[in-house]
Amino acid sequence: MYKLDIDTPALLLDVDLLQKNLDRMAAWAAEAGVGVRPHFKVHRTPEISKLQLEAGAVGVTVAKVSEAEVAVEHGLGEVLIANEICGKQKIERLVQLCRRQPVMSYVDCHDALDDLEAAAEAHRVVLDLLPDVDVGMNRCGAPAEEAVELAVRIHESPHLSLRGIGGYEGHLGAQEPGEGKTAAITHDLHPLRVVVERLQEAGIPVPIVTAASSGTFRETAGQGWVTEVQPGTYALGDLLYNKGGCGSDYAMTVLATVMSRAGGRVITDAGMKALHPRFGGHIVKDYPQLALRGLAAEHGIWDAEDTCSLRVGDKVEILPDYADGTINLHLCWELTQAGSAVGRWDIVGHGASK
């Protein structure tokens, strides 16, 4: 079957370009001397994680306990939940999961650490933790001083194990690469470096120092003291992270059908339920003259000259600006190779947001 015979809207994945993206990252990591722990949250697809592990990934990163459950279920190697686990139900699920396989997670305050330590003690498991340091994103993460305190507490607790330190400079991910970006990353990562040095001075081992995304992995690995990076989007490619210098091929597109050509417009059947609306800059492949006027729930509205050759019923491929949010809207990948439809992968972690 030709890929254009796939019903729409559909999430297409060019398996050759996917492999090219994975090979490029593997070659870079070998040269940079840094571990790659690819983020599962972007694709939530065990088949992609397995290809990433075959390409040399040291394990997987996830954002939620429910994603960690999928990763453990599918044997995707060593799992890091790069996020704070809080609340009775969530900690209970983490503890139960750790009975099957040790899973690492972040912590950024003493209150949460109290709860995690109490649960570990009550359930007789050892929880693997990494203090999360705020490196200027102003989201989660502790200031350096508090992160050192948390690390010392974890190190000294019989119920907890200090596996390392994490941070996330996501606020710099879409900045175009260059001296300014490198300097900003070096500056903002300073609190993470301070924590690492303080702990090493105190004789506390810090095996893992983890940070970065597909928008910052080169500059962050270039610091020299980060042990691993967490890119995710690099496997698929999107406009947002390529703007930040990721340099991936666009392995992922959204296939859509032209459903109306009224009044100088091209209307496609891929709207906010097929393309993430946040960053707003999607591009129609092979039709760069189409300008996105907006997305409605089920409609993409593009300004087009009347001379545009697209007719009702024609299909177009759209390059999404934000892979993570767009994949989150779909249940499966339609696999393509050299213009043919060659299979399907279920996004088995779809909806694993708890």
Place this chain on the structure above:
Amino acid sequence: MYKLDIDTPALLLDVDLLQKNLDRMAAWAAEAGVGVRPHFKVHRTPEISKLQLEAGAVGVTVAKVSEAEVAVEHGLGEVLIANEICGKQKIERLVQLCRRQPVMSYVDCHDALDDLEAAAEAHRVVLDLLPDVDVGMNRCGAPAEEAVELAVRIHESPHLSLRGIGGYEGHLGAQEPGEGKTAAITHDLHPLRVVVERLQEAGIPVPIVTAASSGTFRETAGQGWVTEVQPGTYALGDLLYNKGGCGSDYAMTVLATVMSRAGGRVITDAGMKALHPRFGGHIVKDYPQLALRGLAAEHGIWDAEDTCSLRVGDKVEILPDYADGTINLHLCWELTQAGSAVGRWDIVGHGASK
């Protein structure tokens, strides 16, 4: 179980408030003398459609063939696809579905009508169609003249049946109610009225004249010549359509856990994968002093005074600004009643976007 013991992020539905919203709409429709064909695309939940039909709805509206398939499968009455059906695969699915149960759909151009008529003839079914008239939204929809031509063609074709005329004044849905809004709706609906009058003058019956959403149903029904309206969000309530005068109770909330309280911020575990990011104005129930700074994929970031009593692990309920897009991110409803968790409804139409 108390509703606050539900793991997060979760989509809560207060069943008493849901019923109150349905009863309020039913009472209004009886008084207005207009049919209500509630939109299934908003909730994609057969249980909710069944309650809507029990409350007197004349059938259901959907936006996609795949939603129509779910509606037919679950016996949700007479189905209108208020959208253009284009392309070989989509028309094939529509025809197959119509073999099981007649389903109405829109058409807005001669090219699409050619394809629909050819498919109906080839498959020996009669397709029920309504020309879609652009009433100023500048999305899909034909100008009045072309819509009249389409209607005449449908009326005269042995393979097609003219069921009526549709339009959608969605561009006015969020405008605050008042004389200005009523006048704008009257003005913009003029092309739809013209089509109805032309066809009646030609002796062509137009049984259904359908339009409106939860943001415009009162003003549009007030025109006097619209036979039915298509509100959807009214059943759940959201900030966007209540701004437009819908007047629903907030039966739907997103339950989230506070996962970090660093630096004067409250971080919740409901981000862009649990709350739709488009309209951006979500509110935390009982904590109006929290101001949304932004959503990341898995994080809600709220500005809060240090005096804010929320602690890590606490739960909050968030009023979404946009029900349709938010529900689209979840797999099920957690049903609540008087503060207790009383069951779960799967959103069985989840992902039915083709």
